[in-house]
Amino acid sequence: MDGSPTMPNTPTPSRPRRRPGSRSALFVTAAALLASVLAWPAADRAEAAPAAFAHPGVTVSRGQLDFARQQVNAGAQPWKGAYDQMMAGKYASLSRTPKPRAVVECGSYSNPNNGCTDEREDAIAAYTQALAWYVTRDARHARKAIELMDAWSATIQDHTNSNAPLQTGWAGSSWPKAAEIIKYTYDGGWANSGRFATMLRTVYLPEVINGSNSNGNWELSMMEAAVGISVFLEDKTSYDRAMARFRTRTAAYVYLSSDGALPKTVPSQNLDTTQKIVNYWQGQSTFVNGLTQETCRDFTHTGYGISAISHIAETSRIQGQDLYGTDVGERLRHALGFQAKYQLGEAAPGWLCGGSLHLGLGPVTEVGHNALHNRLGHAMTNTERLTAQNRPAASNNLFVAWETLTHGDNPN
Secondary structure, three states, X not given: OOOOOOOOOOOOOOOOOOXXXXXXXXXXXXXXXXXXXXXXXXXXXXXXXXXXXXXXEEOEEHHHHHHHHHHHXXXXXXXXXXXXXXXXXXXXXXXXXXXXXXXXXXXXXXXXXXXXXXXXXXXXXXXXXXXXXXXXXXXXXXXXXXXXXXXXXXXXXXXXXXXXXXXXXXXXXXXXXXXXXHHHHOOOOOOOHHXXXXXXXXXXXXXXXXXXXXXXXXXXXXXXXXXXXXXXXXXXXXXXXXXXXXXXXXXXXXXXXXXXXXXXXXXXXXXXXXXXXXXXXXXXXXXXXXXXXXXOOOHHHHHHHHHHHHHHHHHHHHOOOOOOOOHHHHHHHHHHHHHXXXXXXXXXXXXXXXXXXXXOOOOOOHHHHHHHHHHOOOOOHHHHHHHHXXXXXXXXXOOOEOXXXXXXXXXX
């Protein structure tokens, strides 16, 4: 199975009963949690930048691209079906016109939406065109990817309003995936690749590298962008910084029983009491393997966080620092299994989110399933079933796209 327990650990009540020493015990617990985050074992960090970056090396490797291309050209499933789905959609259109803006303004829930959708979708389209180029070797797709990237690098100057960090994280996750494929596999030249790199360095990276104290999916997506941008820029300092923040946030996003009675926390958020932690975890006071900080919010946002974790772990593996064998992989495995079980239809028990879940996990299981089940041999019954049910995985139109094609049962 995926490793999710059938029964929860002893619930941690939202309002613990007063008893002698209970307040001091709470402070000790909070202090221990803080210390555990700050004193992460050096041997388990595995986030150091490589001596030399591998390219293409953001989420998808050359070996994975070669396998996908081979399977599509052989008409093998599910890759051919996934490819056909991708090519039938709007992102693969050779008549697409980029819609760049100097300032992209995104308020809460993209209201206002001044260029937010256009930016995200042009970035996904650039990645889609890059994949289409790699599979077909039709240079028109490479040129379209370049046209999209060039249009934005010539125009954008800033992201504003409350959702700017998240928006930058989403678009900034797709741009380097496209750029890596084009720069390192297309032999037709990309004259403005330097300008594109400058855009990533000056417009995107400063917006995401310092992280966020909002819900965890924000910082995870922001770190996905920061890691991918760092690979493209070959910026080891930013890579190390983003990876370190990613490790802390992942540990604070997915609970494991080995964390103790309460989830780990991000020190800067000052979640130093049980009640603060419970409130941050959407009112959930019982913690079990695979529960995430946003499970009781909804599965859609949970899926964003899970997807970003898998993308960063995959990039790290390509760069020679495999995180799947650390707690990151264990948290990802349990998070996938726990959410998959309920996404597949199992009723929520009363202790979980009051017995009511808001489903909609999205196309986010392929990367983690391939890494943890196919490569490492973990039995992941629920995740495997959900992955098969959702094939071919499409795009969430934010920062996830075509992962059955690129990672479905991919041995590389």
